[in-house]
Amino acid sequence: MSIAVTADIIGSRQLADRVSAQRAFDDAIARVEQDLPVATQSMRPTVGDEQQAVYPSIDAALGAILLLRLALPDGVEFRYGIGIGDVNRVPSTASEKGISEGPGWWAARSAIEHVEMLQKRTAPQARSWIIADESVADQHADAVRWTNAYLLTRDEIVGTMSERVRRLTYGRCLSRTQRELAEAEGITQSAVSQGLSTAGAAAIVEGFRLLDLL
Structure with a gap:
């Protein structure tokens, strides 16, 4: 079982200097991955304003996301969707490594959408959420509930720093x-x-x- 993380740039279309912002993201990600080398698939840009990474455990994903939030300067930040589920590789002649897809990524995308809703409604400081794919939802129900309670509190504290x-x-x-x-x-x-x-x-x-x- 993999932990897929999608990081979505907040307000990417309103950034005054998208190139400088991306440099800040790249530098922070490189620093975190050097200080905490826990990713099984390093966080890298995919398309538009998204980055993706894969971690071996919920703990590893939570630790990396926290350090990345702390490492980023004012004015540039992500919201994070964490998905529990299989992550597979689809062979493609256009890519040696193939195309990464699977239920883990779909759950991460749903988590991103939930975070965005929380920001607009009840928790403006929310930046992270975790969802398990329906095929493993019952198995991970307790872990998901506890993790989201922790994330809401953690995000509230970090968001005011x-x-x-x-x-x-x-x-x-x-x-x-x-x-x-x-x-x-x-x-x-x-x-x-x-x-x-x-x-x-x-x-x-x-x-x-x-x-x-x-």
Whole structure:
């Protein structure tokens, strides 16, 4: 069973500089995949404003998505659809690797559509959702429910963070000390501690550590 992730650029048509924005996405993705090499299929652009990746577990997908959210600068962000289901390769003479398709991708697309609805209605800060393909929905019902509860809370906290606090939180997820982060940012250790504490970063960091990916 695979975990398919589709990342959809938010407001892609309104970006003032699409080329620079894509560079920011590419740089953040490369950084995350270096710091947390858990993807079985690296996140890569597909068509238009979408990127896709495949992970071996829900935990791996959740960890990678969190770091990517934290790594991206202000003004560029994704919404994420996570799909539980088979991911297959269809042979094609136009591609050596074939064409990736299957129920995992369809579930991820449905999850993207649900996130977009949440943003417009009840949860403006929502950025991530998980859905299991109907063929495995009963088997994963509890995991899907718990994961979505976690994602709603996590997105709410991350969504209110400043760009600097996201960088600091990223560093803490990777077990960098507050002193190291302060030196990198050119600020005091006290400012790092206060910024993290005010933003609720400790809960995000502890949640990441509970995924047990490092």
